[in-house]
Amino acid sequence: MLASLNAELFKLRKRTALWLIVAVWVVLSLLFGYVFPYLSYRGIAAGPGAAGGESAARAISSALPGGLASTAIAGFPLFAGALAMILGVLTVGSEYGWQTVKVMFTQGPRRGAVLAGKVGAVLVIMLGVVILTFILDGAASLLVASMADKAVSWPAFGDILRGVGGGWLIVSMWALGGMFLGFLLRGTAIAVGLGLVWALAVENLLRAFASTISVINWLQKFFPGTNAGSLAAALGVPAMGADGGTPGITAAVSGTQAAIVLACYLVVFVGISAILLNRRDVA
Amino acid sequence: MVGDNLIETHALTKRYGEHRAVDRLDLTVRRGEIYGFLGPNGAGKTTTLRILLGLVRATSGTVRVLDAEPGDPKALPNIGVLIESAAFYPYLSGRDNLRTFARYCKVPDARVEEVLEIVSLTDRGGDKFAKYSLGMKQRLGLAAALLKDPELLILDEPTNGLDPAGITDMRRLIRKLGRDGHTVVLSSHLLGEVQQICDRVGMIARGKLVREGTVDELRGTATLEVVAEPLAQAREIVAQLIGADNVMDADNALRLNAKPTDAVRINRELVLAGIAVSTLHWIERSLEEIFFEVTDEPQAELTTTKGGV
Numbered sequence: 001m002l003a004s005l006n007a008e009l010f011k012l013r014k015r016t017a018l019w020l021i022v023a024v025w026v027v028l029s030l031l032f033g034y035v036f037p038y039l040s041y042r043g044i045a046a047g048p049g050a051a052g053g054e055s056a057a058r059a060i061s062s063a064l065p066g067g068l069a070s071t072a073i074a075g076f077p078l079f080a081g082a083l084a085m086i087l088g089v090l091t092v093g094s095e096y097g098w099q100t101v102k103v104m105f106t107q108g109p110r111r112g113a114v115l116a117g118k119v120g121a122v123l124v125i126m127l128g129v130v131i132l133t134f135i136l137d138g139a140a141s142l143l144v145a146s147m148a149d150k151a152v153s154w155p156a157f158g159d160i161l162r163g164v165g166g167g168w169l170i171v172s173m174w175a176l177g178g179m180f181l182g183f184l185l186r187g188t189a190i191a192v193g194l195g196l197v198w199a200l201a202v203e204n205l206l207r208a209f210a211s212t213i214s215v216i217n218w219l220q221k222f223f224p225g226t227n228a229g230s231l232a233a234a235l236g237v238p239a240m241g242a243d244g245g246t247p248g249i250t251a252a253v254s255g256t257q258a259a260i261v262l263a264c265y266l267v268v269f270v271g272i273s274a275i276l277l278n279r280r281d282v283a
Numbered sequence: 284m285v286g287d288n289l290i291e292t293h294a295l296t297k298r299y300g301e302h303r304a305v306d307r308l309d310l311t312v313r314r315g316e317i318y319g320f321l322g323p324n325g326a327g328k329t330t331t332l333r334i335l336l337g338l339v340r341a342t343s344g345t346v347r348v349l350d351a352e353p354g355d356p357k358a359l360p361n362i363g364v365l366i367e368s369a370a371f372y373p374y375l376s377g378r379d380n381l382r383t384f385a386r387y388c389k390v391p392d393a394r395v396e397e398v399l400e401i402v403s404l405t406d407r408g409g410d411k412f413a414k415y416s417l418g419m420k421q422r423l424g425l426a427a428a429l430l431k432d433p434e435l436l437i438l439d440e441p442t443n444g445l446d447p448a449g450i451t452d453m454r455r456l457i458r459k460l461g462r463d464g465h466t467v468v469l470s471s472h473l474l475g476e477v478q479q480i481c482d483r484v485g486m487i488a489r490g491k492l493v494r495e496g497t498v499d500e501l502r503g504t505a506t507l508e509v510v511a512e513p514l515a516q517a518r519e520i521v522a523q524l525i526g527a528d529n530v531m532d533a534d535n536a537l538r539l540n541a542k543p544t545d546a547v548r549i550n551r552e553l554v555l556a557g558i559a560v561s562t563l564h565w566i567e568r569s570l571e572e573i574f575f576e577v578t579d580e581p582q583a584e585l586t587t588t589k590g591g592v
Contacts, residue, residue: 007386015374099370103427106336106364107387110356114387282338 004109004117005124008091012121017090022129025083029133032079033071034140037063041148060148065141069155069163070236072137073130076167077228078200078248080133081174084126085195088178091118092273093188102282111277119270122175123168130167134160159236166235166259170228173262173269174199177224180269183276199225207250221253224265231258287313289435289466290335295344297330297490304330306490307344312435312468312483317461319481319498320470321574327490328470329367332439335468336364349435360388363433365441369424371412377423378408381430390430398426402456418449425456436460439470454480474571484570488578502568506531507539507546509553510562517558521549536562 012018037059062071095101104114145152154160181191203225210217220226229248233239234255237246253261290312297305305327312318322328333339334346337354351358371380381395399405402422407415415423421441428436438457442450457480461467471477477484478498486494486501494501511517518537522530529540541549546563553560 003386003389007383010386011372011375011379011383014379015372094372098372099368100372102333102336102338102366103364103370103384104387105338105354106359106362106366107384108356108359108389108431109387281340282333 001109001113001116001120004113005120006117008117008121009124012091012125015090018087018125021083021087022132025080025129026133026136028079029072029075029137030140032075033137034063034144038144038147060144060150063141063144064148064150064153065138065145066153066155067236068134068138068141069159070232071141072134073163073167073170073232073235074237074246074249076170077225077232078246080171081225081228081248082196082199084171084175085178085181085199086192087125088122088175088180089182089188089191089195090178091122092179092182093185093191096182096186097188105282112274115270115274115277118179119176122179123172126172126175127168130164130171133167134164163235166231166255169259169262169266170231173224173228173265176266176269176273180273183273207252210252221257222261224262226250226252227258227261227265231255231262234258289314289349290468291345291347292331292335293345295331295334295346296342297327297334297339298342303490305334305341308487308490308492310485310492310495312466314466315461315464316482317457317467317469317480319477319484320468320487321472321474321477321484321570322487323472326472326487328472328487329439330490331487332366332437332468332470335437336362336366338366360431361434363428363431363436365421365424365428365437366439368443369420369427371420371423371427373411373413375412376409377404377412377415377419377426380412380423381408381427384427385430388431394430394432398429401429402426403452417444418446421445421449421453425453429460434466436465436467437470438467440472441469442471442473442476450476474569474574478570486570486574486577493577494573498570501570501573504540505565505567507541507549508533508562508564508566509537509539509549509560510535511537511553512559512561516556517553517560520552520556520558524549524552538566 041057041060061067095104105111109117142152178191178195181195182188185191185194203223206216206223207220207226210220225248229239229250230253233249233251237249239245239249239251240247288311290310292308292310295305295308295310296303308331310331320328320331330339334341335348335353337352346353349358349361372383375383378395378399381398382392385392385395396405399408402425404419404422404426407419412420412423421444425438425441428438441457442453445453454476457467457469469477469481481498483497484495484501485492509517509521514535514537518530521537521539525539525541525545531538539549550560550563
């Protein structure tokens with residue numbers, strides 16, 4: 001398993017697509033978490049909601065060091081999750097497209113070891129990107145505090161650890177979901193397409209009917225996006241609909257349930273991937 | 284089993300719905316030989332090889348490869364593989380592709396340089412795989428197959444897409460591997476290639492093994508063709524020398540089942556009898572003739588590229 005993990009990390013770190021995804025991830029995190037709130041605070045923004053005053057003060061408060069634990073993960077249920085899913089698909093789907101899957105399977109490791117190596121590599125990369133996001137966001141929050149002449153007050157270390165852990169769980173769930181789609185569809189394009197349509201469109205559309213259709217209201221409590229958003233909400237990110245609410249964040253279920261459901265998704269995605277990998281022929 | 288036979292299949296069958304891609308195949312590959320697996324496109328060669336490697340599961344029958352089940356991690360470290368076209372990561376260099384696969388099989392990076400040297404790609408090892416020519420890709424594929432310095436090499440159409448010089452190099456390399464003690468299974472639809480390289484040959488058509496043996500066994504005894512005038516008198520003299528049963532007529536010539544030492548004697552007797560002998564030469568049947576003899580395959584599906592080795 002360690003040999004497969006070593007091989008996966010070796011080839012992934014040399015893949016431009018990985019670094020592009022990471023770059024987009026951190027840039028979006030900085031834009032939405034720090035640049036736009038700061039511009040709102042300074043009154044540079046000119047949209048209909050750019051009223052300044054109370055909302056500007058709220059915006060800047062989330063961009064200060066004290067808001068790091070929640071602001072850094074605010075985008076995880078939505079754009080970072082989508083990017084993580086794309087990364088997950090790429091780690092598997094490309095192997096089928098390039099037919100390297102047959103070479104991997106004839107090198108020596110069991111198929112289960114190959115899967116474990118891929119899962120391990122994705123989890124390591126997700127943890128690395130989450131930590132990188134916290135470091136860059138922390139630096140950005142210091143800069144914002146300095147430019148806005150605000151006092152620097154960091155959140156408790158335990159809150160940051162919870163933020164890192166919760167954020168890792170959210171994006172890992174999406175990334176392993178992408179891997180699962182890659183195994184299921186044995187390719188990249190359809191897997192990415194279906195994954196993004198579900199994460200960005202279908203779930204949100206279904207959630208819109210949750211208040212009027214009780215079955216959907218019950219079902220949505222088990223959707224991956226709902227639970228990702230709920231875990232982020234439990235870690236302090238304002239839910240959508242509330243003042244300063246964030247798209248993709250919901251308080252539909254408790255943080256504990258969200259963490260359990262997300263962990264279940266991790267297990268299910270890996271489990272079904274293992275079954276697919278072991279039972280299917282490599283044509 | 285692993286005394287003599289590295290590969291043994293018995294009644295191996297793979298069905299896709301009603302279609303039998305491999306049909307009750309009995310195959311044996313012995314230690315140290317270069318085994319030619321010959322058949323037209325779609326005959327079932329690649330499916331058979333995929334079964335041997337555990338990539339595809341057989342519908343029925345038994346398979347043992349290096350005394351293990353197909354795809355068994357105990358056996359795979361001793362098997363090098365090039366299945367169909369070489370498959371690599373296009374964004375990595377040739378060297379990094381090999382390093383990636385070396386990590387999967389726990390082979391040190393130093394071995395990567397050795398195999399690059401063997402396939403003459405050391406100078407181009409730093410180029411991206413996507414920029415390689417078809418010939419370079421195939422050579423890199425062979426390098427990957429050699430990474431583990433395996434006892435058994437399974438090469439599926441390794442000369443596909445190569446130019447004549449590349450084909451020559453590849454064949455030379457395969458023969459060298461055989462001389463170095465590797466057992467090689469060479470799948471090909473090129474009759475000339477198999478005839479030139481292989482010790483034993485298995486012929487497959489429509490999923491069935493239709494003939495198996497050494498090249499010499501399959502080709503049988505060579506016949507001596509004699510073109511002489513008058514032919515009837517020549518036939519009488521030759522029949523007296525080697526027996527009438529060993530003399531056959533063929534298009535204004537005689538075909539003789541004779542020993543190599545008979546040729547000089549026959550020539551001398553005919554000339555002494557005043558018969559004009561215009562041709563006297565040995566005819567060996569090619570694998571191509573044998574293949575078409577034992578199958579109904581249309582000739583266009585097999586290529587008789589000889590190449591210069």
